[in-house]
Amino acid sequence: MTGLKxxxxxxxxxxxxxxxxxxxxxxxxxxxxxxxxxPASTVLVTDSVLVEVLFxxxxxxxxxxxxxxxxxRLGRAxxxxxxxxxxxxxxxxxxxxxxxxxxxxxxxxxxxASGDVSAVATFDKGLQKQLGEAALL
Amino acid sequence: MKTxxxxxxxxxxxxxxxxxxxxxxxxxxxxxxxxxxxFILEPEQPLEEMLAEIHAEMRPFIKKPLSDAELQAALHxxxxx
Numbered sequence: 001m002t003g004l005k006x007x008x009x010x011x012x013x014x015x016x017x018x019x020x021x022x023x024x025x026x027x028x029x030x031x032x033x034x035x036x037x038x039p040a041s042t043v044l045v046t047d048s049v050l051v052e053v054l055f056x057x058x059x060x061x062x063x064x065x066x067x068x069x070x071x072x073r074l075g076r077a078x079x080x081x082x083x084x085x086x087x088x089x090x091x092x093x094x095x096x097x098x099x100x101x102x103x104x105x106x107x108x109x110x111x112x113a114s115g116d117v118s119a120v121a122t123f124d125k126g127l128q129k130q131l132g133e134a135a136l137l
Numbered sequence: 138m139k140t141x142x143x144x145x146x147x148x149x150x151x152x153x154x155x156x157x158x159x160x161x162x163x164x165x166x167x168x169x170x171x172x173x174x175x176f177i178l179e180p181e182q183p184l185e186e187m188l189a190e191i192h193a194e195m196r197p198f199i200k201k202p203l204s205d206a207e208l209q210a211a212l213h214x215x216x217x218x
Contacts (some may be wrong), residue, residue: 013212014209014212017144018147019188020191020195021192021199021202021204022188022192022195022196023199023203024173024202024203024204024205024208028192032184032185032188033182034181036184036185047173050154053211056208056211056212059211061214062203062208062211063198063199063203064200065195065198065199069198070198072198073191074192074194076187077187077188077191079191080184080187081166081184082184085141091164095196
């Protein structure tokens, strides 16, 4: 984790889910009070945690919520000042909200859109469509 | 419209009447942006208030709240659909 500031904290998927859904009141309250105390841009939201969160929100084995019903609100929740999201993550979330791609594919598309990579080698038809000419194979 | 001055520390004082009109409290934080013509200061919504609104909006979509054990199991179980 070199290159990260040591005053950053990060958050696990269970905390993010409780904060967002409030389906377990004690944990949600505890998480809210904690987050409210964090200075601006000091709580890193990692892509690996977002993979879990987005999967559980959509999974029928967990919450089973339609993407269109949670994404605008999740985006708003992630606009709280304490969160710190990488620009590629923000672009991946934008793609996730606008498509049916899973979040990992959205991350690859966001890396390409942000210029981090010029192309993506993939057999995934949905991702190929998103990437256009930047899709290889 | 009121005229305010910029200090050497890049500070301006908001007109008291406008602060009262907007019901702003001491300690209110703002997001600031320059749109090329004007500075726009938007008061930030307190976190608790914003989350309460989101929770109310999300409630109809939560068919079954997950207990701590259920959530942990789901998180450790994934990615089974």
